[in-house]
Amino acid sequence: MQRSSTSAASLHGLWSTRLAFILAATGSAVGLGNIWGFPYKAGANGGGAFVLIYLGCVLLIGLPILIAEITLGRKGRSSPITTMATIARRENRSPAWALVGAMGVLCGVLILSFYSVVAGWTLEYLQLAISGGLNGLNKERAVALLEGENGILASPTRQVIWHSVFMILTALIVGRGVKQGLESAVKLLMPMLAIMLVGMAIYSLTLPGAGEGLRFLFKPDFSELKTAGVLAAMGQAFFSLSLGMGAIMAYGAYLPRDVSIPKTAAIVAGFDTSVALLAGIAIFPIVYTYGLEPGSGPGLVFVTLPLAFAQSPIGQFLACVFFLLLFTAALTSALSLMEPATAWLVEKTKMDRFEIALGLGFVIWLIGIPSALAYNVLSGATLFDKPILDLVDGLTTNIMLPLGGLFIALFVGWKISKANLQNELHGFSARSYTVWLWLVRVVAPAAIVFIFLQEIGLLNFS
Numbered sequence: 001m002q003r004s005s006t007s008a009a010s011l012h013g014l015w016s017t018r019l020a021f022i023l024a025a026t027g028s029a030v031g032l033g034n035i036w037g038f039p040y041k042a043g044a045n046g047g048g049a050f051v052l053i054y055l056g057c058v059l060l061i062g063l064p065i066l067i068a069e070i071t072l073g074r075k076g077r078s079s080p081i082t083t084m085a086t087i088a089r090r091e092n093r094s095p096a097w098a099l100v101g102a103m104g105v106l107c108g109v110l111i112l113s114f115y116s117v118v119a120g121w122t123l124e125y126l127q128l129a130i131s132g133g134l135n136g137l138n139k140e141r142a143v144a145l146l147e148g149e150n151g152i153l154a155s156p157t158r159q160v161i162w163h164s165v166f167m168i169l170t171a172l173i174v175g176r177g178v179k180q181g182l183e184s185a186v187k188l189l190m191p192m193l194a195i196m197l198v199g200m201a202i203y204s205l206t207l208p209g210a211g212e213g214l215r216f217l218f219k220p221d222f223s224e225l226k227t228a229g230v231l232a233a234m235g236q237a238f239f240s241l242s243l244g245m246g247a248i249m250a251y252g253a254y255l256p257r258d259v260s261i262p263k264t265a266a267i268v269a270g271f272d273t274s275v276a277l278l279a280g281i282a283i284f285p286i287v288y289t290y291g292l293e294p295g296s297g298p299g300l301v302f303v304t305l306p307l308a309f310a311q312s313p314i315g316q317f318l319a320c321v322f323f324l325l326l327f328t329a330a331l332t333s334a335l336s337l338m339e340p341a342t343a344w345l346v347e348k349t350k351m352d353r354f355e356i357a358l359g360l361g362f363v364i365w366l367i368g369i370p371s372a373l374a375y376n377v378l379s380g381a382t383l384f385d386k387p388i389l390d391l392v393d394g395l396t397t398n399i400m401l402p403l404g405g406l407f408i409a410l411f412v413g414w415k416i417s418k419a420n421l422q423n424e425l426h427g428f429s430a431r432s433y434t435v436w437l438w439l440v441r442v443v444a445p446a447a448i449v450f451i452f453l454q455e456i457g458l459l460n461f462s
């Protein structure tokens, strides 16, 4: 990592190379959202039509905003709040734009509070895999392990313990500085995860339910898609690309000036989307082969993949490797969820980063406790029929992230002078720049507002 003494980056340091940034941003993007969230949300929202809308959102909303967020980060060279405030001041815009950064910081804290609980499930499965507890599973036992009377979800103690372990690890790493260690860890683990997913997808394609699984995933049936599903697809695109809350803005702050932002963004988005699709291709053939319910919800990946591992003579080994990789993918995403708040507190208080990370980690841990108890002690405490974890997920993923993205798009599209923008976006051809500019100015904001209005019932096209 090299040091820059010219700006706020001197407080946090810079990525050493373009590859380091790509790896860190990919580490942030690829996580539970791809392997846990995407398949279960696609399953719950009718499959192919959801996937198609998701891909449209990635291309027309996600990628343009990804470029916008990295650009803001590199311009501001600070935490999202300070970055938004600095750029607004330089461009003679209202200081209120800093609120976009503030909402992002809060959103990151809220997401991490439940993300850590789900990451805890991966640790429980890792431990089960190591101790042989996943060997010889059949469908009934696979379901019971997660949702049964003695299953993981029913145990407040186990969930709180794993949630604590995950939060402690996250806080310790963020405390040491996200870049140290992250670069090397991600360099090795992301390709491993991709290779393993390709292997699992190939295996799934040999199963009797492969045809039905693929049809479900890729053949759009719009009669199955509700407005809530469209909103979920857009939210999932934001969540999966780590957009709308400043995580990528915070990482962009450490990006050296000579790196081409558009190219880098396209690589990150391409990798992230491939991993999500691969997870879907691995999971749905298993769903149909074993007669499981595609719309069964958040437990989908934890029931299907162990079932497939149990069929292999080296299943125990594969299960250990897979859950270790999934846990690592979750951890690298968690670091980026905590980074905006940490970077901001470091700037504000000038206190030691390590102490800030531990304190903040404790607060996030506390906020996450209701999510850890959502399916057991607090299972009666639902709103709109949803448990607490699903509520926090829905509020942040489907509302706060797209709202943050909307403001980021409008700010970059309309409030920054053209000369300043072009100067930062040196990797673009003139044509692609114009296309991108109109995507962030009009297409992405209009699509987000349209989907919001549909959801609250003000427009009705379905």
Ligand code: PFF
Pocket (backbone or CB within 6 Å): 028, 029, 030, 031, 032, 033, 034, 108, 111, 238, 239, 240, 241, 242, 243, 245, 246, 247, 248, 333, 334, 336, 337
């Ligand atoms: N993109 C991560 C995932 O797909 O698991 C989650 C995430 C990280 C969301 C960072 C938002 C964020 F800012």
